[in-house]
Amino acid sequence: MTKLWGGRFSSQTDILAAQLNASIAFDWRLAPFDVRASSIWAEELAEIGLLSSEEHQQIQRGLEQISSEIQDQSFQIKPDDEDVHTAIERRLFELIGEPAGKLHTGRSRNDQVMTDFLLWLREAGGILENALREVQQALIDRAETDLGLMIPGYTHLQRAQPILLSHWWLSHFYPLQRDRQYLAFLLKQANLCPLGSSALAGCPYPINRFRLAQKLGFDAPMPNSIDAVSSRDAAASFLFFASLVSVHLSRLAEALIVFSTTEFGFVELPDAYTTGSSIMPQKKNPDMLELTRAKAGTTIGKLTGFLSVLKNLPSAYDKDLQEDKPAVFSTFDSLSLILPVISGILRSLVVNPSKLSAGLDPTLLATEIADFLVLQGIPFRKAHRLVGELVKECANQGITLLQVSAERLAKIHERLPGQLNRLLDPHLAVERRSQFGGTSSESVKTQIVQAREMLHKLY
Amino acid sequence: MTKLWGGRFSSQTDILAAQLNASIAFDWRLAPFDVRASSIWAEELAEIGLLSSEEHQQIQRGLEQISSEIQDQSFQIKPDDEDVHTAIERRLFELIGEPAGKLHTGRSRNDQVMTDFLLWLREAGGILENALREVQQALIDRAETDLGLMIPGYTHLQRAQPILLSHWWLSHFYPLQRDRQYLAFLLKQANLCPLGSSALAGCPYPINRFRLAQKLGFDAPMPNSIDAVSSRDAAASFLFFASLVSVHLSRLAEALIVFSTTEFGFVELPDAYTTGSSIMPQKKNPDMLELTRAKAGTTIGKLTGFLSVLKNLPSAYDKDLQEDKPAVFSTFDSLSLILPVISGILRSLVVNPSKLSAGLDPTLLATEIADFLVLQGIPFRKAHRLVGELVKECANQGITLLQVSAERLAKIHERLPGQLNRLLDPHLAVERRSQFGGTSSESVKTQIVQAREMLHKLY
Amino acid sequence: MTKLWGGRFSSQTDILAAQLNASIAFDWRLAPFDVRASSIWAEELAEIGLLSSEEHQQIQRGLEQISSEIQDQSFQIKPDDEDVHTAIERRLFELIGEPAGKLHTGRSRNDQVMTDFLLWLREAGGILENALREVQQALIDRAETDLGLMIPGYTHLQRAQPILLSHWWLSHFYPLQRDRQYLAFLLKQANLCPLGSSALAGCPYPINRFRLAQKLGFDAPMPNSIDAVSSRDAAASFLFFASLVSVHLSRLAEALIVFSTTEFGFVELPDAYTTGSSIMPQKKNPDMLELTRAKAGTTIGKLTGFLSVLKNLPSAYDKDLQEDKPAVFSTFDSLSLILPVISGILRSLVVNPSKLSAGLDPTLLATEIADFLVLQGIPFRKAHRLVGELVKECANQGITLLQVSAERLAKIHERLPGQLNRLLDPHLAVERRSQFGGTSSESVKTQIVQAREMLHKLY
Amino acid sequence: MTKLWGGRFSSQTDILAAQLNASIAFDWRLAPFDVRASSIWAEELAEIGLLSSEEHQQIQRGLEQISSEIQDQSFQIKPDDEDVHTAIERRLFELIGEPAGKLHTGRSRNDQVMTDFLLWLREAGGILENALREVQQALIDRAETDLGLMIPGYTHLQRAQPILLSHWWLSHFYPLQRDRQYLAFLLKQANLCPLGSSALAGCPYPINRFRLAQKLGFDAPMPNSIDAVSSRDAAASFLFFASLVSVHLSRLAEALIVFSTTEFGFVELPDAYTTGSSIMPQKKNPDMLELTRAKAGTTIGKLTGFLSVLKNLPSAYDKDLQEDKPAVFSTFDSLSLILPVISGILRSLVVNPSKLSAGLDPTLLATEIADFLVLQGIPFRKAHRLVGELVKECANQGITLLQVSAERLAKIHERLPGQLNRLLDPHLAVERRSQFGGTSSESVKTQIVQAREMLHKLY
Secondary structure, X not given: OOOOOHHHOOOOOOHHHHHHHOOHHHHHHHHHHHHHHHHXXXXXXXXXXXXXXXXXXXXXHHHHHHHHHHHOOOOOOOOOOOOHHHHHHHHHHHHHOHHHHHOOOOOOHHHHHHHHHHHHHHHHHHHHHHHHHHHHHHHHHHHHHOOOOEEEEEEOOEEEEEEEHHHHHHHOHHHHHHHHHHHHHHXXXXXXXXXXXXXXXXXXXXXXXXXXXXHOOOOEEOOOHHHHHXXXXXXXHHHHHHHHHHHHHHHHHHHHHHHOOOOOOOEEOOHHHOEOOOOOOOOOXXXXXXXXXXHHHHHHHHHHHHHHHHOOOOOOOXXXXXXXXXXXXXXXXXXXXXXXXXXXXXXXXEXXXXXXXXXXXXXXXXXXXHHHHHHOOXXXXXXXXXXXXXXXXXXXXOOOHHHOOHHHHHHHOOOOOOOOOOOOOHHHHHHHOOOOOOOOHHHHHHHHHHHXXXXXXXO | OOOOOHHHOOOOOOHHHHHHHOOHHHHHHHHHHHHHHHHHHHHHHHHOOOOOHHHHHHHHHHHHHHHHHHHOOOOOOOOOOOOHHHHHHHXXXXXXXXXXXXXXXXXXXXXXXXXXXXXXXXXXXXXHHHHHHHHHHHHHHHHHHOOOOEEEEEEOXXXXXXXXXXXXXXXXXXXXXXXXXXXXXXXXXXXXXXXXOOOOOOOOOOOOHHHHHHHOOOOEEOOOHHHHHHOOHHHHHHHHHHHHHHHHHHHHHHHHHHHOOOOOOOEEOOHHHOEOOOOOOOOOEOHHHHHHHHHHHHHHHHHHHHHHHHOOOOOOOOHHHHHHHHHHHHHHHHHHHHHHHHHHHHHHOEEOHHHHHHOOOHHHHHHHHHHHHHHOOOOHHHHHHHHHHHHHHHHHHOOOHHHOOHHHHHHHXXXXXXXXXXXXXXXXXXXXXXXXXXOOHHHHHHHHHHHHHHOOOOO | OOOOOHHHOOOOOOHHHHHHHOOHHHHHHHHHHHHHHHHHHHHHHHHOOOOOHHHHHHHHHHHHHHHHHHHOOOOOOOOOOOOHHHHHHHHHHHHHOHHHHHOOOOOOHHHHHHHHHHHHHHHHHHHHHHXXXXXXXXXXXHHHHOOOOEEEEEEOOEEEEEEEHHHHHHHOHHHHHHHHHHHHHHHXXXXXXXXXXXXXXXXXXXXXXXXXXXXXXXXXXXXXHHHHHHOOHHHHHHHHHHHHHHHHHHHHHHHHHHHOOOOOOOEEOOHHHOEOOOOOOXXXXXXXXXXXXXXXXXXXXXXXXXXXHHOOOOOOOOHHHHHHHHHHHHHHHHHXXXXXXXXXXXXXXXXXXXXXXXXXXXXXXXXXXXXXXXXXXXXXXXXXXXXXXXXXXXXXXXXXXXXXXXXXXHHHOOOOOOOOOOOOOHHHHHXXXXXXXXXXXXXXXXXXXXXXXXXXXXX | OOOOOHHHOOOOOOHHHHHHHOOXXXXXXXXXXXXHHHHHHHHHHHHOOOOOHHHHHHHHHHHHHHHHHHHOOOOOOOOOOOOHHHHHHHHHHHHHOHHHHHOOOOOOHHHHHHHHHHHHHHHHHHHHHHHHHHHHHHHHHXXXXXXXXXXXXXXXXXXXXXXXXXXXXXXXXXXXXXXHXXXXXXXXXXXXXXXXXXXXXXXXXXXXXXXXXXXXXXXXXXXXXXXXXXXXXXXXXXXXXXXXXXXXXXXXXXXXXXXXXXXXXXXEOOHHHOEOOOOOOOOOEOHHXXXXXXXXXXXXXXXXXXXXXXXXXXXXXXXXXXXXXXXXXXXXXXXXHHHHHHHHHHHHOEXXXXXXXXXXXXXXXXXXXXXXXXXXXXXXXXXXXXXXXXXXXXXXXXXXXXXXXXXXXXXXXOOOOOOXXXXXXXXXXXXXXXXXXXXXXXHHHHHHHHHHHHOOOOO
C-alpha cells in the first residue's frame, strides 16, 4: 500500500514534488495524538455498527502496538509515508491487514489533522503555562529577596527617578500574567472538536459528534464542518501568544544585557548562563539573553509568515494550511527552551548593591523639588521650569543639586530648605510614591501578595 | 508657553528633529479622551486639596470650552504643539491662565497618553464590534434566504462535494464570532487604568486610584506603575485582532472574487460595489473585494512592524512606543470602512442558481459510491480505490459516472444499482450529512438558530 | 577538550542554556566551507611563520581527513560540539594533537563564520541561478510551443482583452529575469572576504588579507573589521531575493490553480504534480502549486523575522546574529525544491485549446469598437461611454455584441459597420497590438528572441 | 463628468465603497509626474495623427495651467475625483472641453500610474541618495576629527578590545555604502517605461515606445505589456532598501543611546536633538534616536505588508496593487526626515574623552597576552586557556591584570615580562592591528581616504 489516494492516478508523483509535498519530516510529533484520536474514532465506528466487534478489537490492538512503537521510537517511517496519518494507517495494515482499511471510514485527513493538532496544542499549552508560571515565580521571589534595594528607574534609558528594584522585577511579572490570560483564552476558544467534519461537508454516518468530542476532552464539536477543516485560528493565535511572550522576554533580556555591562554593573550573570569568546579570554557573554532577544524577532517572523500564508485562501481546505505545523512546532520548541533558561538566569544572577546605589545621583530627585513647590501652591508647570533652570545651572557649574547654595534656593521659593539633603533623599522619594501601584515598600509588598495569588488564578 | 519641558535646555530643537518628534499629526483623535481624563484628574486633584475650589472650576470651564472647540473643529493647532496633550494644556493656559499650570500635577504624559489611548480603544472596540455583528447578521440572513440552493464545495479550489450554499455562508460566520470573542477578551484585559502612575514610579500625592479608575469606566487601576507606562499589549492585541478579522475577510473576498468570474458565475456583484475600467467599457471589477483582500496584507504588516518596534525596548518608557498610534489608528480606519462595505456586498449580491446547479456534475458524488460500498462491508480504503479507478476510466472514455454501464458497476459490487442516478443525486448526498455541523438542511437550520443566538452572546 | 572558551569559567553551562546556545543542528552544512577556509588560513599562517612547515602539513592532512569524513558522512558530531567550527577543531585535535591548537591563531569565530557563510552563499546562489534559468527556459519553450493560442487576458480576474497565451507565459519570464539580476548584484556585493578581521578589531599578525581573499575567490577583503563581523546584509539580501522569487512564483501558481479549475479548464496538471484526496476518489489537487503559493508567505516571514532580529543590535557582534542561518538555510532548501517542481509543471501541463477559445466572448472586444470610433475622430472618453451604454443594453437584453442591430450601431456612428464580426474578431484585435511589448504575434516572437538571449546575460 | 468608466453601470457606487476605493488622499503627490507623462503622451498622439495640431496645443496649454495650479497649490480636488489621474483629466475638461477626452487614447490608468510612480521614484531616489551621502560624509568627518581617541570595542555589549573611535564611526559608513549601491541598482533596474502597455495587452495605435521612453528619461520601454502593468518589484525593492537603511541606522542609534547614558557617558547629545520630560526637569531624552530605532520596525512592517499584498495575485492588474503607494510614500517621508536628523546628530554630538579612556581597563587586553604567547610558539588554543585562568584568578582576587605578580606570570611562560604594562597598553594593542581593515591609525587613515572616494562612486 502506498498513497491513500492513488486509484484515480495514471502516473507516479514526481520525486521532487513528492518531497515538497511530504509533511512527515515535521508532523511526526502528532503521532501519539493521531493514535489516540483514531482509537476513539474506531470506538464510535463500532458503536454505529461500521466495525464489527472483532474488527474493532483488531484495530485497537494494532493501535496499541503502534502506540508503543512510537513511544519507544521503534516505529519505522518509510520513504512513501507522506504524512503521519499515512504512516500510521500503513503500519496498521501491516499489523492487522484488511480491517485497517475500515478505520478511515467517514473521516478525512482534513478533520483528522486538525483534531490531532488541537490535542497537541492542549498539551503544549499546558507545558508553556507551567514554564511561564515558573518565570513569574522567579520574578516574585527576586522581588521578595531584593526588597530594600533601590535602583535608578529609567525612561529613554536615561536615569529618571529612584525606584525599588523589587518594583522593577514585578513590572516584568504582569505582562507574563496577561500572556497566561491570553493562553487560557486561546486554549478554551480552540477546545472544539473538528473530527466528524470529514473532508468539508460533514460525516455521512450517524456518528455522535458530541460524545466523540467529550471522549477526546473537547467542550463540544465544531459547529460547521467547512470552518472545522479550514480554520487555522488556533495556530495563528498560538503564534501571536508566542510573539507576545517573546517580546516581553526580549524587553527583560535587553534590560539585563544593559544592566550586566561593565558600565552599569547592576547585575552579574552566572557562569552557567554565559559563554566565552573563542579569542578573548576575559569575555563573559550574555548569549542566552541575546538569543532570547533574537528569538522574539524570529517568532514575529513566524507569525507574520503564517498570517501571510492564510491570507486569500479561497476554499475550505487548501494545501497551504500545511505550513501551520513547521511554524508552530519550531516556535514551541524555542519557547519551551527559553522560558526555563530565563527562570534559571533570574534565580542565579547576582545583584551588585554598591553599583545600584552609586547610580542614585541627586539629579534623579529633581522632581522632588518640583513636587515640594507644588505643595507650596506653585503650579506644577512653573515649578518644573524653575527646577529645570536650576538643573541647567548645576550642569554648567559642574555641581550637584546638593551643592546649590541656600541663597540660590531661597530665590526659587522662601520655604525651600537651605539644604536639600532630605528632600533629595532617594529613600524618602521612593516611599512618597505609596499609592496603589507605586514604588514604595508598602505598595510593592502589596503587589507581591497579589502576584502570589495571581500565580494560581488568571485575574 | 512652548514645550512642556524647556527649562533645562539651552538651545532650540532642530526643526527637522521637531518634525520627526511631533505626534500631533496622528494623535489628535485622542483629544476628546484627553479632555475627559483631564477633567476627572482635576476632580481628584481638588479632592486632595491640590486645586482650590475656584481653580478647579476654572479648569473645568476651560476644559468644557476646549471640548466644544474640539467637537465643532474650531480648535486651532499651533506649530509648536508637539502632541495632543501639549496642545490642550497650551489652550487651557490661553483660556484660564496660571491655574492651567496645576493640571499636570502628579501625572506625566506617560500615564496620560496610555489612559487616553485606552479610553479611545474602548470606544473604537465598540464600533468594530457592531460592524462585525452586522457582517455576521448579513451572513445569517443570506444563509436563510439561500436555503435550498446547492453549490459545489471546494477543496484546493477543485470541486469536492455538493454542499448547501447556506452552509458555506455560515462557514464565514464562525470565524467572525471568534473575532468578537477575542475582541471582548482584549478589551476586558485592557480595561485597567494607567492614570496615577506618573512617569514610571507612581504618584507622590494621595490620589485615590480606585475611584479615579472607576470614574473613567475602568475595572481597576493598573497594579504596577512601570508596567502601566511601558506596556503596549493592548495596541499589539488590537493589531492582531484586526489582522485576524482581515484575514477572515480576505478569504471570503477571495472566494467571492473567484465566484464572480465569468467562468464560475455563481454570484453577480452589484454596480454599487464594483468599478469600471478607464479603457475597457465592458468591465465590472470587484475592486472593493480586492481592497479587502489587500488590506489583510497591509494589516499584517502593521502588526509585524509594531511588534518589531516593541522588541528589545529596555526601559519603562521609550519614545519608540509612540509608533503605536499611527499603526492602530490607520488599521481602525481601514477596518471600519471595510466591514460595512462587506455587509453591503453580502446583502446586495445576486446568486445565479443555474450556474450553481451546472457546477454539480456527477463526479462530485464519487464519494457517495464509496460510502455505499462501505455500508456493504467493504473497507473504505478499498472502496476508495475501486471508485478511483472507475473515475479514471470515465475520464479516459469521456463519460460521466451516470453513463457507466450496469455490467461495469456489477463488477465493483453486486449490490450496486445498475443505474447510479439516485446514489449520485446531489440533494440526497447533501441530506446524508445530517450530523451536527454537517451540510444537510436540518443541520444548517440548527446552525442558523444557534448563530442568531450567538449574535448577542459570545459563546 | 570541550568548549573553545572555558578557561575563565568556574562552573558548567546549564544544560538547557547549552541547548539554546548550540547551533550545530543547523550550521553543519557549513562544514566543507569551514574546512576550505581553514586550509587557506593555515597556508597564510605558515607564510608568516606562525606555523612551521611540519605543523602546516599536519594541519592540512588533518583537514583533508576531516573533509572526506564530511563528504562520506562518517564525521561524528559529539554532544559537546556547540557549533561546526568547534566540532571541526575538536576533530582536528583528535587527529593531529597539539598543532591543531595553532589553527585558530589570529582569527575568531566571528570572522570565521561569516567567511564560511559567504562561501556557502556563493555556491547556493549558483544553484538557484541555474534553477531560475530552468524555469525561465521552460516559460520560453511554452511560449514557443503555444504560439497561435489565444486566451482571455484578465484584470481583476475579470476577462479584459484577448491576448496570446505565449504573451502571458512571457509575462512570467521577466520578473524572474529581474530576480536573476538582483541575485547577481547581491552575490557581487557580498563577495568581499571577512577573514582576517578577527573578533572585531582586526588581526594582530601580518596576514596578507588581499592574497587570502583572492585564494578564497573573493574580490577583495572587507575594508572594516567591525563591519566585517557585524554585517548580515548578505543574509538579509538573500532572504529578500528569495521573497521576491517566491512572490513571483506565487502569482504564477495562483493563476495556474485558477486556470486548472473545472470552471476555467484552461490547463490540466499532470498526475506527477498533483495529489489525490484520502476520501474523495475523483480529486486531483494542485498541492505543489498551493505549496509554492504558501512558501511565499513563509519566506516573507523569514525575511521579516530576520530583519527584526537585526534591528537595534548595538555591538559589533551580538549572538542574535546567529539567527541568520536557520532562516537562510530553510529558505534555500524550500526554494531549491520549488523551482525545479515549477519547471516540471510548466513542461508537462496540458493546455486545453477548446476551453481557451470558449473564453473569448465578444464582450472582451468592446474596446475595439471604442478604438474604431477614435479613428473616426471621436474622443476616446466619449467613445468609451457610448460603448459602455451599448454593453449595458446587451446585458439587459441578453444578447452579445455580435447580435446588435445595424440600426442601433448606426445611431452610435455612421461609419460603424452594420455587422461587428470583423471588428470583434479576437485574432485581429490581438494583431492590432503590434507595438513593442504588445500581444501581437510579431511582438511576441521578438520577445522570445530577446528572452532567449537574456538567459545568458542579465540585461 | 464623473467617473472615467460610468457608461456600463446602472447605479451609483456605494458611498463607503467609494471612500474605500479612492486613492486621491495618498496619490496626489504623483500629480506633477502625471502631468509630465500626459504632456509627452499627447506629443506622441499628435505625432501619429490622433490629435490635430490644434487639439495638441489646447491640451498642452491646459496641462501647463494645471501644472501651475499644482505647484502653487491652487488645484481644487473635488469629492468625485477618485484618483490623481481622474482629477487631472477632469480639470483638463473644465479648462479645454472636448479635446481633453482624446488624451486617454491608447493608454490606461494601469500603465499611466506605473509610469507616474517610476518618475516619482527616480526623483525620490535622488533625494535619498543625497541624504545618505550626507550621513556618510558626517561619519567620515567624525572619523577624521576623532582620530587618536580610543574606545572600548564591544561584542555582546561586553567590552572586548580597544579600538579607535574613528574605526567605529567608519564601521557605520560601509553599510550605508552598500545601501547606496543597492539604491543605484534598483533605480537602474526600474528605469524602463511602462507607458504604451495600455490596460494589459499593449497599445493598438502605432506609438513609438522607444522615443516615448527616451523623452521620459527611461532607458527603454518595458518589454512585456502584462508585466509592465502588474509588476510592483520597484516598490517592493524600494521598501527593502528603506528597511536595510533603517536597520543600519537603528544599530547606530541603539549604540548612541547606550553611549549617551550616564553610565557609559561616551557622548553627549546636543539640546537641539533631545527632548525633555513633562515631569522630570532634569531629563534629556534621545527621542530622535529612539524614533530612528522605532522607524526600523515600522519600515520592516511596511515591507512585510506589501510583500504579503503582492503574494498570490493572479491577474495582470488587480486593485490590490494600489496598496503600494501608502507604503512607499510614508516610508519615503519618514526616511527623508530621519537621514538629515542623523547627520545633524553626528555633526553636533560631543565626545567625552575622559569617559572613553576610563573604559579601557586592562582586562580588555587579555588577548594581547595570548597573542604574545603565540609568538613564543604556544598554540593559541592553549594560550587562550592559560590567560583565561589568569583572568579568573584576578577576578577572584579583585585585582587587575596589571597587578599580577611576576612569579605568577613566569609560571605561565618564562618569556612573559614581569610587568605587563607595555603588553597591556591599549595604544600599542590598537596599533598592532595594522592589517587592511584593522583598527590601527594607519589602517583607519587608509579607510578614510578610501571612504572619501567612495562618496562619489559606488564601489
